[in-house]
Amino acid sequence: AIQLTQSPSSLSASVGDRVTITCRASQGISSALAWYQQKPGKTPKLLIFEASNLDSGVPSRFSGSGSGTDFTLTISSLQPEDLSTYYCQQFNSYPLTFGGGTRVEIK
Amino acid sequence: EVQLVESGGVVVQPGGSLRLSCAASGFNFDDYTMHWVRQAPGKGLEWVSLISWDGGTTYYADSVKGRFTISRDNSKNSLYLQMNSLRTEDTAFYYCVKDIATDDVFDIWGQGTLVTVSS
Numbered sequence: 001a002i003q004l005t006q007s008p009s010s011l012s013a014s015v016g017d018r019v020t021i022t023c024r025a026s027q028g029i030s031s032a033l034a035w036y037q038q039k040p041g042k043t044p045k046l047l048i049f050e051a052s053n054l055d056s057g058v059p060s061r062f063s064g065s066g067s068g069t070d071f072t073l074t075i076s077s078l079q080p081e082d083l084s085t086y087y088c089q090q091f092n093s094y095p096l097t098f099g100g101g102t103r104v105e106i107k
Numbered sequence: 108e109v110q111l112v113e114s115g116g117v118v119v120q121p122g123g124s125l126r127l128s129c130a131a132s133g134f135n136f137d138d139y140t141m142h143w144v145r146q147a148p149g150k151g152l153e154w155v156s157l158i159s160w161d162g163g164t165t166y167y168a169d170s171v172k173g174r175f176t177i178s179r180d181n182s183k184n185s186l187y188l189q190m191n192s193l194r195t196e197d198t199a200f201y202y203c204v205k206d207i208a209t210d211d212v213f214d215i216w217g218q219g220t221l222v223t224v225s226s
Contacts, residue, residue: 001169034212036152043202043216044152055214087152091211094166096142096154 002026002090006099014107019075021102023088028068032092035064035073037084038101044087048073080106109133109215111203116220123193123224129186129203129217137161137181140206142213143188145199155201156188157211171197193224 003026013019023033031051036044046055048064051071061076075082083106088099115127127143143155156167156177165177176189186203200219207214 036213038152043218044213045216046207046212046214049207049210049212089152089154089213095168096157096211098152098154101151 001095002029002093002097004088004090004097004099006086006088006102008102009100010103010105012105012107013078015078015080017078019078019082019104021073021086021104023066023071023073023099025069025071025090025092029090029092031067032090033064033066033071034089034091035062036087036089037082038087039084047086075104078104078106082106109205111205111215111217113201113203113217113220116201116222118223118225119193120226121193121195121224125190125193125222127188127190127201127203127220127222131184131186131203131205134205134215136179136184140209140211141179141186142204142206142211143177143186144202144204144213144216145197146202146219147196147199150199153199157206158186160209190222193222195224198222198224 005024033051035048038044052064063074085101085103110132112130142157158165158177174192178187202219203217204213205215
């Protein structure tokens with residue numbers, strides 16, 4: 001199974017900060033990566049698919065990049081409502097797998 | 108409005124069985140691959156299983172292979188997960204999830220149903 005390693009596991013940043021989360025795959029997955037946001041007590045929400053494509057309605061401050069084994073999720077200007085845990089997920093091969101999550105806190 | 112509503116989560120003893128259901132509405136159910144994803148309380152996400160639009164193709168996580176069976180009834184817009192030989196480590200919220208198409212990306216999630224395996 002392809003393992004996804006997210007870093008950091010948690011971070012604390014101020015409103016307006018640029019935040020970057022990385023996801024590293026144990027083997028190449030082309031661009032078969034998605035990012036999800038899970039707010040406290042809520043179900044996950046799709047943010048980005050195919051590494052860099054924003055899902056409909058997702059604010060433009062979110063962006064994704066990368067291919068192969070190294071990927072990033074960037075929040076260009078952190079907002080209070082971005083308090084969440086973020087997960088990457090690969091869909092290159094079965095079993096589908098998720099990263100361990102990155103908890104984003106607001107200072 | 109696209110909606111997925113899970114049911115069937117209860118407290119069950121180790122070794123027991125359970126069937127989860129998911130009622131779908133607001134979209135053409137039989138056009139989409141469907142998934143089950145689970146999340147142990149306070150933990151991360153784990154994909155469990157998928158079924159193709161026609162039920163002809165299924166995949167499972169290694170942790171549930173041979174114990175869980177996914178199925179669907181397109182005439183009832185319903186997805187199911189039969190869970191046998193349950194273990195304490197199966198305790199989790201189980202989410203019914205719609206695929207964005209046939210790409211194994213999860214675009215719509217149900218609210219989840221809690222399965223607790225405990226003696």
